[in-house]
Amino acid sequence: MQQGLIDADLGGNVFKQRIERPGQGKSGGYRTIIFFKEGERAFFVYGFAKSERKNVDDAEIAVFKKAAKELLSLSDDRIRQLLENGALTEV
Numbered sequence: 001m002q003q004g005l006i007d008a009d010l011g012g013n014v015f016k017q018r019i020e021r022p023g024q025g026k027s028g029g030y031r032t033i034i035f036f037k038e039g040e041r042a043f044f045v046y047g048f049a050k051s052e053r054k055n056v057d058d059a060e061i062a063v064f065k066k067a068a069k070e071l072l073s074l075s076d077d078r079i080r081q082l083l084e085n086g087a088l089t090e091v
Contacts, residue, residue: 012065013037013072016056021049031055035068041079043071044091 008016015036021029033046033056045067046056056064074082082088 010061010064013068014061014064019047033064035064035071037072041072043068043088045071 006015007018010016010033013035015034017032017034019030019032028050030047030049031053032044035043035045045064079088083090
């Protein structure tokens with residue numbers, strides 16, 4: 001994403017990225033929702049198999065946008081605290 005490889009910009013720093021499934025390529029693979037602020041941080045927040053679910057709906061996108069605003073505004077110290085208490089997991 002840092003290099004401009006973005007599948008779908010849903011607005012509000014919320015992006016949908018396709019991930020290839022072995023033997024099925026990207027079109028039959030997975031979809032992920034990522035909160036991303038260039039040059040600062042990214043949060044992987046949701047993933048699903050394309051075969052199990054077609055897409056996220058408008059109501060979910062609205063919730064993602066609110067959550068992205070909150071998460072992307074956290075200080076480094078607060079993120080560190082959330083990682084330490086298990087509220088966030090680093091991947």
